[in-house]
Amino acid sequence: MLDLQKIREDFPILTREVNGKPLVYFDNAATSQTPQVVIDAIVDYYSNYNANIHRGVHTLSQEATDAYEMARKKVQKHFNATHTHEIILTSGTTHSINIIATGFTSLLSEGDEIIVSALEHHSNIVPWQMLCERTGAILKVIPMNEDGELVMDVYDQLLSNSTKLVFTNHISNALGTINPIEEIIEKAHNVGAAVLIDGAQACPHVKPDVQALDVDFYVASAHKLCGPTGVGMLYGKEEWLNKLPPYQGGGEMIEQVTFEKTTYAGLPHKFEAGTPNICGGIAFGVALDYMNSIGFDNIAAYENELLEYGTQKLLEIEGLKIYGTSKNKTSVISFNLDNIHPYDVGTIVDKLGIAVRTGHHCAQPIMDFYKIPGTVRASFSFYNTKEEIDALVESVKKAKMMLS
């Protein structure tokens, strides 16, 4: 099992205090904390080999290029992509999704259909609405049930020969539901549709194998995986990435430029215009190494324990309701105290040093489904402890006393 004390020592921020209390960080679904090895990699880059990549013959530029391309290889290996050039390094999940949504503009016609799920993050709704506006394609939604699960019977009915694309997250950030993506992908492929999976919330908990999934596109952000902000990945099957046009024009993404005609660089550079987040990419690779050294099986088993413990303890509080009760979920607990606004709970809990998120979690349609303004969301990571959950439970009891 995990050596919690040692793991916690890897994260310098976990020793700080907030409002005179030890920090309890339960906002991991929004962003994860950063281990010292990743911080060291960032300092090392700027201290020793900061240079622009791919275009210099000088030593620093070559060192930076090698480190950046090594990071791409680490991402490829982690996700088990067939080719290194199927990994595009982006600024994050949102950027990755927009590359695909924009690219499909030329591939869709009026009346084509795109299916998304009711559990989506706004970053996985808005780009498709914009794509539909540009092309006349129609957006269809797989509905959810009270437990926060997708209603798969309706998915079956929505699929047809008009379906060109299916988009869903792997794990819901608002509720923690693990979606049946294997089934979603297989059924989409049966009608000839491509599938993009938003893995931003899944990658901190599981290690996806894009070949086994046979998924067309898979996207994630480094900052939810112990890496820095402003960097992420887009995996695309080679044939798809070759078919899609570039997203941005600029340096790095060209083969030859004249004023008459420009030819584009091959993969992955075709989708990487301009100077990328070099340091961030390198640190992303280090973060993946760190997570793998702990092991995703160990992480999942321990987080499951935290989820069960937290669920049981929180439900002992009278009037507390948990949203997202699928049997298949990760360590996210979204809840409300009856008649008390989530924001008020979050404020009192923060006074006691505990960081939770309150609001709609970039997933307003889910809140509309439950007819609530938002929830309090506690999301646990492998560096959290049961003692911290006890502190949360005490703070929520206190909030309830003060507010009701």
Ligand SMILES: *Cc1c(COP(=O)(O)O)cnc(C)c1O
């Ligand atoms: C966080 C998150 C995003 C957005 O990620 P960014 O890093 O902000 O681009 C998208 N989808 C899900 C499910 C998320 O959890």
